[in-house]
Amino acid sequence: MTRTTPRILAAALATAVLIVVLSIKLNSFRDYQIAQIAVEVTAVAGLTVLTGLSGQISLGNGAFMAIGAYVTALLMLHLNWPFYLVLVAAAAITAVAGAVVGVAAARLHGPYLAGATLLLGVALPSVAYAYQGFFGGDQGLDVNFTTPGFLGVNFPLTRWEAWVCSAVALVVLVLLANLGRSRVGRNWRAVRDDEVAAALAGVNVARARILAFVVSAACAGAAGALLAIVTGLVAPEAFTITLSIALLTAAVIGGLGTLPGAVWGSLVIVLVPTYATDVATSHGLSSSVASNIPVAAYGAVLILVMLLFPQGIQGAVRWLLGLFGLTQISPAPTWRDAATPAVTPEPNEKEGAQ
Amino acid sequence: MVEFLQFTLSGLSFGMIYAAIALSLVLIWRGTRLLNFAQGGMAMFTTYIALEVIRQTGSYWAGFVVALAAGVVLGAAAELVVVRPALGKPELNAVIITIGLLILLEGLAGIFYGGQYRSFPAAFSVIGLRAGSTPLGVSRFDVFVALAVLAATLLLAVGFRYTSAGLRMRAAAFNATVARLSGIRVARVITVGWALAGLLGALAGVLVTPSTFLYPNSMDSIFVFGFTAAVIGGLDSPLGAVVGGLLLGLALSYAGGYLGSQGSDLTALVALGILVVVLMLRPDGIFAGARVRRV
Numbered sequence: 127m128t129r130t131t132p133r134i135l136a137a138a139l140a141t142a143v144l145i146v147v148l149s150i151k152l153n154s155f156r157d158y159q160i161a162q163i164a165v166e167v168t169a170v171a172g173l174t175v176l177t178g179l180s181g182q183i184s185l186g187n188g189a190f191m192a193i194g195a196y197v198t199a200l201l202m203l204h205l206n207w208p209f210y211l212v213l214v215a216a217a218a219i220t221a222v223a224g225a226v227v228g229v230a231a232a233r234l235h236g237p238y239l240a241g242a243t244l245l246l247g248v249a250l251p252s253v254a255y256a257y258q259g260f261f262g263g264d265q266g267l268d269v270n271f272t273t274p275g276f277l278g279v280n281f282p283l284t285r286w287e288a289w290v291c292s293a294v295a296l297v298v299l300v301l302l303a304n305l306g307r308s309r310v311g312r313n314w315r316a317v318r319d320d321e322v323a324a325a326l327a328g329v330n331v332a333r334a335r336i337l338a339f340v341v342s343a344a345c346a347g348a349a350g351a352l353l354a355i356v357t358g359l360v361a362p363e364a365f366t367i368t369l370s371i372a373l374l375t376a377a378v379i380g381g382l383g384t385l386p387g388a389v390w391g392s393l394v395i396v397l398v399p400t401y402a403t404d405v406a407t408s409h410g411l412s413s414s415v416a417s418n419i420p421v422a423a424y425g426a427v428l429i430l431v432m433l434l435f436p437q438g439i440q441g442a443v444r445w446l447l448g449l450f451g452l453t454q455i456s457p458a459p460t461w462r463d464a465a466t467p468a469v470t471p472e473p474n475e476k477e478g479a480q
Numbered sequence: 481m482v483e484f485l486q487f488t489l490s491g492l493s494f495g496m497i498y499a500a501i502a503l504s505l506v507l508i509w510r511g512t513r514l515l516n517f518a519q520g521g522m523a524m525f526t527t528y529i530a531l532e533v534i535r536q537t538g539s540y541w542a543g544f545v546v547a548l549a550a551g552v553v554l555g556a557a558a559e560l561v562v563v564r565p566a567l568g569k570p571e572l573n574a575v576i577i578t579i580g581l582l583i584l585l586e587g588l589a590g591i592f593y594g595g596q597y598r599s600f601p602a603a604f605s606v607i608g609l610r611a612g613s614t615p616l617g618v619s620r621f622d623v624f625v626a627l628a629v630l631a632a633t634l635l636l637a638v639g640f641r642y643t644s645a646g647l648r649m650r651a652a653a654f655n656a657t658v659a660r661l662s663g664i665r666v667a668r669v670i671t672v673g674w675a676l677a678g679l680l681g682a683l684a685g686v687l688v689t690p691s692t693f694l695y696p697n698s699m700d701s702i703f704v705f706g707f708t709a710a711v712i713g714g715l716d717s718p719l720g721a722v723v724g725g726l727l728l729g730l731a732l733s734y735a736g737g738y739l740g741s742q743g744s745d746l747t748a749l750v751a752l753g754i755l756v757v758v759l760m761l762r763p764d765g766i767f768a769g770a771r772v773r774r775v
Binding site: 177183230233234235237238240241242244245246248249250252253255256367371374375378379382414415417418419420421422423424425426427428429432433436437 | 509515517562565566569570572573574575576577579580581582583584585586587588589590591594595696700701704707708710711715745746747748749751752755756759760763764765
């Protein structure tokens with residue numbers, strides 16, 4: 127752990143510099159996309175830890191994002207808290223919600239957990255419709271986020287948002303990378319691979335599973351807070367099941383259980399639809415066709431990536447690096463595969479954040 | 481009392497739709513151990529095909545039959561082309577592939593038919609039936625919906641119980657290796673399961689769309705509740721799927737009816753409540769068998 131931490135910090139710092147340079151070079155729409163990608167990375171990283179490391183599927187992390195976003199909107203609207211405090215509060219409150227869900231989920235497995243979390247993702251945003259007075263119903267709540275004074279009046283808001291979101295995403299990635307390598311992360315992997323063996327080895331299985339939900343929810347809550355400032359509006363429309371499904375999709379497409387995979391997956395789900403829209407509109411297609419080609423293309427990309435790269439994009443990257451002798455090829459452990467031995471000590475140690 | 485009867489009957493009618501979707505998910509789960517997230521999307525697509533056929537021929541029943549046939553083809557094709565290559569890979573890959581298929585179908589529907597809401601004809605009158613002068617809260621078409629799903633369910637049950645093809649399917653679901661050793665072509669049996677699931681989904685699509693409108697996402701919420709019904713009943717149990725569907729249909733109907741406008745906003749929350757209670761008591765659904773755990 128002590129040997130790898132400087133490497134992680136160096137990578138995060140380099141990425142931060144790259145993002146700052148990019149955000150200054152690129153136009154404000156690209157800045158907005160950087161912010162969007164950072165929001166996704168924050169949420170997907172939390173989910174990939176939950177599903178990939180602790181072995182619990184969640185189709186409801188969109189609901190946690192909704193909690194984070196509404197907490198943000200309400201705190202900024204009524205109490206005028208500064209954003210950094212709001213962010214911490216949003217993550218903390220969502221973590222509590224994650225603990226509640228985690229306790230309920232601790233006994234559930236596979237599709238039953240998927241069903242329960244999916245319904246959570248559908249049900250929670252509907253609360254906003256039922257209590258319109260407090261949550262603003264359909265219209266949602268406005269979030270007023272501005273650039274800080276020291277940057278001057280001409281500093282573009284989108285660039286500042288890209289910085290804030292990327293900073294949070296990087297901090298979350300560094301924290302999760304360290305957590306994955308710590309005793310907590312080893313316990314998660316032990317529980318994922320074989321609950322009985324883990325329990326016999328002295329791991330508190332229920333506690334490990336619930337903690338994974340708490341961490342994952344806190345990340346989603348922070349992502350929700352970021353989403354609130356990026357879109358400037360918190361409305362239930364933003365938190366449909368499509369969002370929850372997109373998060374899981376990004377985690378698996380990128381390479382489940384790996385943090386670089388969370389970044390690849392987020393890039394795919396943000397950039398593929400935008401890129402396909404650009405191509406479709408530049409060919410002068412009718413609007414109903416042009417607006418749906420990205421959807422169809424996105425679906426096709428998901429299918430193809432899964433068929434061509436079973437270990438996700440990160441799996442393909444590792445394989446490529448292996449070809450050039452840059453890293454040793456280790457067969458990435460399959461998710462809850464009955465054939466893998468209960469404890470795979472060596473490769474797992476490196477898996478967290480290569 | 482009259483209100484209660486109305487809510488019960490309309491709950492049963494919607495419950496049958498959820499049951500059909502749940503049953504199709506159970507068919508696939510038993511064969512492939514996979515949740516097919518594209519089930520609703522496939523039903524949406526076959527309903528568009530039905531609408532097209534009805535427009536061209538002017539006959540509702542031609543559209544109805546073509547939709548069911550398209551469901552069979554789509555189900556089998558999905559299994560053969562995109563799902564089978566992913567089996568044996570990490571478990572979630574096939575799930576993501578079905579999600580990709582769902583998104584692809586929704587995109588294609590948007591490209592071919594546009595995103596606007598279309599109305600879909602019903603086979604029979606949708607005017608509420610009356611017993612004497614009291615309205616029953618259901619129409620002739622609702623009765624047809626319930627009977628059609630019931631007939632399909634019974635046919636399946638009889639087929640599974642009394643035909644050799646049904647026996648093969650049960651054997652393959654029970655233990656694929658042993659079934660294979662006794663000469664059953666398990667792969668083919670699984671494809672047939674997907675085809676039947678496609679048929680049930682298509683049936684549900686044609687039956688539910690007159691009351692929801694048709695658009696690329698029109699089956700999303702129906703799928704969510706069908707999935708919930710399957711989970712409540714237990715994913716290995718066809719009977720559980722039907723019971724789960726009816727239970728959920730009734731509960732949502734009562735919630736929407738008695739809790740007023742707030743209740744209809746919170747139907748999903750009511751469903752979540754039921755699901756949580758059921759899963760707390762029976763983590764693998766109401767009709768789950770004893771849990772086998774490999775150590």
